[in-house]
Amino acid sequence: MTPELKILTINATIMAVAYLGIYPSRHITRISQMMPTDLGLTALSLLAAGGLFAGSGIRFNLILTETNWAIFAIATLALIEFPLMIWFCRRNGIEIGGDDTKGDGP
Numbered sequence: 001m002t003p004e005l006k007i008l009t010i011n012a013t014i015m016a017v018a019y020l021g022i023y024p025s026r027h028i029t030r031i032s033q034m035m036p037t038d039l040g041l042t043a044l045s046l047l048a049a050g051g052l053f054a055g056s057g058i059r060f061n062l063i064l065t066e067t068n069w070a071i072f073a074i075a076t077l078a079l080i081e082f083p084l085m086i087w088f089c090r091r092n093g094i095e096i097g098g099d100d101t102k103g104d105g106p
Contacts, residue, residue, distance in 0.1 A: 019084045049073040
């Protein structure tokens with residue numbers, strides 16, 4: 001398995017667990033409710049990728065350029081997450097660009 005495929009597999013697994021398990025069970029109604037969990041999952045992705053590739057000097061092919069493991073992990077995680085977030089928000093009636101403070105009191 002190539003190094004790129006290892007990180008892609010880690011990221012796809014993390015996002016599948018997030019969008020098919022964690023977020024639905026938390027009954028998310030606003031984007032801001034997803035942010036703390038998303039930061040934790042991003043950290044988990046970086047820890048896993050770093051555990052495998054930190055200090056190895058392996059370069060990762062990011063189509064137009066080569067990069068290190070951290071940039072590759074963050075970029076691919078974002079690319080995997082974006083369509084899942086759109087799908088999840090549409091499915092649950094969450095406004096993506098709307099006012100996130102509606103109904104939060106004074």
